[in-house]
Amino acid sequence: MAKVLIIEDEDQLRKTLRQILERNDYEVIEACDGIDGLEKYKQHHPDIVLTDIDLPRQDGIQTLFKLRGEEPKSHIIAMTGVPEFGDQFLEVAQQLGAGKVLPKPFDTKQLLEVIRGCEA
Numbered sequence: 001m002a003k004v005l006i007i008e009d010e011d012q013l014r015k016t017l018r019q020i021l022e023r024n025d026y027e028v029i030e031a032c033d034g035i036d037g038l039e040k041y042k043q044h045h046p047d048i049v050l051t052d053i054d055l056p057r058q059d060g061i062q063t064l065f066k067l068r069g070e071e072p073k074s075h076i077i078a079m080t081g082v083p084e085f086g087d088q089f090l091e092v093a094q095q096l097g098a099g100k101v102l103p104k105p106f107d108t109k110q111l112l113e114v115i116r117g118c119e120a
């Protein structure tokens with residue numbers, strides 16, 4: 001069973017993602033911002049990180065950059081729903097090392113496909 005760290009500041013979305021992943025046999029760790037996400041990453045060493053780009057205290061781009069410094073081979077999925085710059089943010093995230101990107105809104109099938117793609 002893969003361990004997934006969800007870094008998302010919207011409580012309801014984070015809880016929904018957790019429920020979906022746990023129903024599909026993933027172990028889930030939650031973080032509400034980039035700083036908390038880095039701390040949880042160091043504590044739990046997840047297999048996959050699912051991080052929002054628009055985060056408080058430390059945005060997802062900075063978090064992604066620091067995660068890459070911690071573990072260059074980690075599986076990182078960047079997601080965003082920022083309408084005016086979302087595609088640009090996801091492109092930058094990929095340039096900084098996000099292996100996959102997920103524009104919001106997405107459905108359960110899309111989420112699971114991207115997560116499972118990291119396991120292959």
